[in-house]
Amino acid sequence: MGKIDPRVVKTRKKLRQAFLDLLKTRKLSEMNIKDLTNQAGVTRGTFYLHYRDKDTFVETIMEEIIEDFYDSVINYVEFEGNPEKMIPQIVLDRVFEYIGESPEFFITLLKENDAEEYRMLFSDKLYDYILEHVNYGNSIPVRKMPKELINNFLVFALLGIADAWVVEGKIYANHYMATNVAKLFRSELFIEVGLENFFVSDAE
Known part of the structure; x- marks a missing residue:
């Protein structure tokens, strides 16, 4: 090409x-x-x-930014030391860096009714990475949980925390936010479905 x-x-x-x-x-x-x-x-x-028109433009840009976001924040690591089995992790330091550079986009994604289809796209891509993350382990627990339950929790928790961080003037550094949000995402539920190492900080 x-x-x-x-x-x-x-x-x-x-x-x-x-x-x-x-x-x-x-x-x-x-x-x-x-x-x-x-x-x-x-x-x-x-x-x-x-x-072609404004709607085509908005659709293209929204989809591009969501794609860019995941390209920027996903890191692949070996599963149990096997280089032939690579699984994705979301590096939260990169999440807060990316959101900090384009906060209006993520506030729109979180709050606007007109952004619902893009919020769904953001959510669906997240779930695809979740399934890929548990692919080589026991994927049954995460599949037993309703997709909407885990996705809604993750999307609104992540974007909601980021929104509050932006509104408050980003007074906490990216790394501080990443470290503490990673801890929040290590609840008993996350351990049960095999996602305790899906959200990580660069320091780990």
């Missing part, structure tokens, strides 16, 4: 950043192409060269 024109990459980065900047003052439903192009410093014609 050929390389993407650097001008295309640059324009899409500008529009993505404009989207994130506008989320500071607007809901998804209030977003419009004029504001996006003005914020990005590109013309409407340029916008339509890359995206």
Whole structure:
């Protein structure tokens, strides 16, 4: 596959950043192409060269950021020292670093009704990593628990803690948050379903 024109990459980065900047003052439903192009410093014609309409743009950007988030925070480690069996962990230090750089996106994901389908995407991807994490061990306990129960707890707990952290001015360092949230996610329930080492801190 050929390389993407650097001008295309640059324009899409500008529009993505404009989207994130506008989320500071607007809901998804209030977003419009004029504001996006003005914020990005590109013309409407340029916008339509890359995206069919506003809805396509929002869908693409939301999905891209969720994908980028997981690419950034997931780390694969050997299962019981076997390099042929690699399982994912979520490094919480990276979670708070990523959220700290784009807090408006995650606040939108947590609180807006219009973001429900993307919250579901975020949740479903998390569950896929959970199943992959327990794949080589005993996956039965986690599968016995209703997906909605464990996913809702994890998504709203993680995003809710991050939201409060941002609102309070990020007064605690990423590492401090990661270390303590990792401890919170080591309850009896997590041990029972084999997820006590799914959320980790860089120090571990």
